[in-house]
Amino acid sequence: QKEVEQNSGPLSVPEGAIASLNCTYSDRGSQSFFWYRQYSGKSPELIMFIYSNGDKEDGRFTAQLNKASQYVSLLIRDSQPSDSATYLCAVNSSGTASKLTFGTGTRLQVTL
């Protein structure tokens, strides 16, 4: 079992719709959870991070965390073609705060 799992996609959503990206993790001691966006040929850029159970909103993005289910998700409202990218989920495990474990990413395609 991989430490951080994501559906590779592609996830295709029409422009203006809500895109829902999911991630599960295996380490129950995980403390912080990150979503990075990576455009093709570019480096990952941070969208947001969450560390408490519940929802965290930032503009069109909402991260949701459920530690009991070991599940974190990212919702993108009003999806735009510019949101088309690979979304990487990363987990900051207990005891190794400096190390992030990444999922392999979900490719999102926003269609016109």
Added chain:
Amino acid sequence: KAGVTQTPRYLIKTRGQQVTLSCSPISGHRSVSWYQQTPGQGLQFLFEYFSETQRNKGNFPGRFSGRQFSNSRSEMNVSTLELGDSALYLCASSPARNRISGANVLTFGAGSRLTVL
């Protein structure tokens, strides 16, 4: 504010050679981490340096090494290159752990794309 700067951006080497990659973190950031990204394995943690000390290390062979200088700049070295070392090598810097969450928020550089022939 300048971002994380990595050099060189692209390089081609042959098997058996060695390579050194450089990373200059964001001003004021003392932690530098290195990751390898390949299509099959995704992003994998190599090591992290803080105040010139290796604070954490991933599961890579000893051919992969790094160091950090007093100005926080970091280098990583790969010796005896293998075909499988072809990858995008990403450097990331962070200021410090978030006091509330404990999160170590990374900012990545553009990467050094290494091709081993």
